[in-house]
Amino acid sequence: MTLAIPLTGDTVSPQAHKLLSAVRELVELSKGTVTVEQAAAEPVEPPLVSGPEVRLLTGSRQALLDGAALPLTRLEFDLLLYLAERPRRVFSRAQLLAAVWGYERAGERTVDVHVRRLRLKLGANVPAITTVYGVGYRLADDAHIAVLPHD
Numbered sequence: 001m002t003l004a005i006p007l008t009g010d011t012v013s014p015q016a017h018k019l020l021s022a023v024r025e026l027v028e029l030s031k032g033t034v035t036v037e038q039a040a041a042e043p044v045e046p047p048l049v050s051g052p053e054v055r056l057l058t059g060s061r062q063a064l065l066d067g068a069a070l071p072l073t074r075l076e077f078d079l080l081l082y083l084a085e086r087p088r089r090v091f092s093r094a095q096l097l098a099a100v101w102g103y104e105r106a107g108e109r110t111v112d113v114h115v116r117r118l119r120l121k122l123g124a125n126v127p128a129i130t131t132v133y134g135v136g137y138r139l140a141d142d143a144h145i146a147v148l149p150h151d
Contacts, residue, residue: 092136
């Protein structure tokens with residue numbers, strides 16, 4: 001399905017943002033993909049990356065922090081990958097348990113423990129996961145995480 005939303009300027013209207021969020025949610029439920037394409041016009045310069053970068057190599061399930069291997073457990077890798085593939089979305093602990101762990105009946109503090117360990121491994125200089133108090137977690141706005149499907 002192709003959906004064209006005319007955009008003017010550099011911002012997305014609240015209505016278009018709601019529509020895009022709804023489409024992303026529907027696609028995620030059906031294991032599909034969403035591709036956002038910019039109409040041919042002005043070339044867009046890539047944003048400058050400042051600070052450490054994390055690369056997630058999904059083919060080999062390796063994580064690299066500024067080129068050095070970052071030893072992550074299976075669940076730490078899956079949690080970081082899940083959040084990196086869904087930026088700007090907030091997930092409750094129950095949603096993360098269902099999506100990453102595959103079950104919902106474990107203690108929700110399991111997520112907290114894995115987030116804390118992941119933050120320790122990444123170090124204080126790498127903002128990756130933001131706590132949304134009273135709700136859950138999301139990828140930090142200034143996280144520099146590249147998901148590479150093939151090595």
